[in-house]
Amino acid sequence: MPTPTAKPANYLRTPNGFLLVLHPGDNVLHELEQLAIREKIPSASFTGFGFVHPTFGFWNAAKKEYDPKAFRDTELASMTGSIAWKDDKPALHVHGVVTDKNFTAYGGHLLALEVGTGSVEITIVVHPRRLTREVDECTGAAVLNL
Amino acid sequence: MPTPTAKPANYLRTPNGFLLVLHPGDNVLHELEQLAIREKIPSASFTGFGFVHPTFGFWNAAKKEYDPKAFRDTELASMTGSIAWKDDKPALHVHGVVTDKNFTAYGGHLLALEVGTGSVEITIVVHPRRLTREVDECTGAAVLNL
Amino acid sequence: MPTPTAKPANYLRTPNGFLLVLHPGDNVLHELEQLAIREKIPSASFTGFGFVHPTFGFWNAAKKEYDPKAFRDTELASMTGSIAWKDDKPALHVHGVVTDKNFTAYGGHLLALEVGTGSVEITIVVHPRRLTREVDECTGAAVLNL
Numbered sequence: 001m002p003t004p005t006a007k008p009a010n011y012l013r014t015p016n017g018f019l020l021v022l023h024p025g026d027n028v029l030h031e032l033e034q035l036a037i038r039e040k041i042p043s044a045s046f047t048g049f050g051f052v053h054p055t056f057g058f059w060n061a062a063k064k065e066y067d068p069k070a071f072r073d074t075e076l077a078s079m080t081g082s083i084a085w086k087d088d089k090p091a092l093h094v095h096g097v098v099t100d101k102n103f104t105a106y107g108g109h110l111l112a113l114e115v116g117t118g119s120v121e122i123t124i125v126v127h128p129r130r131l132t133r134e135v136d137e138c139t140g141a142a143v144l145n146l
Numbered sequence: 147m148p149t150p151t152a153k154p155a156n157y158l159r160t161p162n163g164f165l166l167v168l169h170p171g172d173n174v175l176h177e178l179e180q181l182a183i184r185e186k187i188p189s190a191s192f193t194g195f196g197f198v199h200p201t202f203g204f205w206n207a208a209k210k211e212y213d214p215k216a217f218r219d220t221e222l223a224s225m226t227g228s229i230a231w232k233d234d235k236p237a238l239h240v241h242g243v244v245t246d247k248n249f250t251a252y253g254g255h256l257l258a259l260e261v262g263t264g265s266v267e268i269t270i271v272v273h274p275r276r277l278t279r280e281v282d283e284c285t286g287a288a289v290l291n292l
Numbered sequence: 293m294p295t296p297t298a299k300p301a302n303y304l305r306t307p308n309g310f311l312l313v314l315h316p317g318d319n320v321l322h323e324l325e326q327l328a329i330r331e332k333i334p335s336a337s338f339t340g341f342g343f344v345h346p347t348f349g350f351w352n353a354a355k356k357e358y359d360p361k362a363f364r365d366t367e368l369a370s371m372t373g374s375i376a377w378k379d380d381k382p383a384l385h386v387h388g389v390v391t392d393k394n395f396t397a398y399g400g401h402l403l404a405l406e407v408g409t410g411s412v413e414i415t416i417v418v419h420p421r422r423l424t425r426e427v428d429e430c431t432g433a434a435v436l437n438l
Contacts (some may be wrong), residue, residue, distance in 0.1 A: 078370045139316075
């Protein structure tokens with residue numbers, strides 16, 4: 001008997017990695033983390049696009065935290081990011097550009113990203129070496145260790 | 147005797163797909179569709195950049211159509227998209243960010259894209275599985291079926 | 293005895309190319325050129341993101357030169373480019389989108405790019421065929437020869 005909570009797979013294995021397709025209401029960063037855990041991705045780079053409700057953050061060096069800003073109902077014109085690990089948990093770093101109904105562009109460092117009334121397609125290229133990330137307390141940057 | 151209308155190939159086969167280089171006046175979306183047909187691409191993801199005359203559309207849920215806006219003489223700062231099939235014809239989904247002479251950025255869902263006084267370079271990663279796309283009548287989104 | 297000026301490698305070889313991670317003060321375009329020379333990259337496409345001080349240029353067809361504009365302390369929301377060769381030297385073509393503390397986006401053709409208080413991650417896909425680039429004197433475009 002199938003598990004009642006089983007969802008159809010939302011990704012496809014490709015020769016170099018994965019193609020992930022997300023749907024309205026999906027938490028994009030959480031889905032990427034779940035994929036990293038399930039498929040034991042050592043490290044990866046990805047690009048994507050779609051329709052989203054994003055929250056960006058700009059690092060405030062004085063306060064040592066991100067100043068956040070949320071947008072709704074925007075096209076995700078581009079998303080670029082990477083997957084690594086920190087304390088045995090997936091550690092993402094993701095930037096994006098979104099556009100509104102006037103075609104004006106906004107963007108930056110993504111703190112949160114929900115799929116809006118559309119979809120998000122993400123193409124993931126897996127690298128065979130496990131990489132970790134360390135947050136530089138001074139700059140707030142999550143830097144990949146090679 | 148060569149066919150008088152024969153053009154030199156505008157693409158290169160790579161280990162993972164294709165590198166497509168387009169020239170002034172080329173219809174970018176049409177050239178991608180022609181490549182998909184000629185090379186029987188089952189599905190693919192691509193990124194690109196160049197100099198363009200773009201037309202973007204933002205989905206108007208009330209009218210169930212795209213509100214379009216055309217720009218001229220813009221840098222294509224980024225383009226992200228995918229190739230799939232619908233009714234045995236190539237079905238593209240393409241987003242982009244363009245910038246004008248003041249370096250201001252605009253973008254979104256691309257309805258049309260012509261190469262301007264420059265070029266457009268597109269890097270295509272082919273996936274071996276044939277994918278279809280279905281347009282959600284409600285959201286206007288062209289969603290990939292996995 | 294190790295050479296006093298030896299720096300730790302800032303890149304990782306991947307199945308399809310390289311992952312390059314740059315640090316504060318690094319000259320991004322110079323580092324890409326050095327990698328192209330050291331690894332004898334025939335041609336390549338790349339994407340990237342990070343935190344930067346960029347200088348963009350918009351081609352002024354009347355003056356036949358780029359009108360430049362510099363920004364400081366911006367997120368590099370996306371970078372897209374390619375590596376080829378001209379006169380036996382690496383010839384890059386790079387476009388980017390940056391965002392400021394108000395999340396407003398700017399961008400275009402990158403003339404210079406320095407890493408700011410953060411990092412820049414670049415994913416490079418190598419193509420096996422050596423490609424050259426020629427600058428079209430009229431349009432200023434650096435066009436790939438296939």
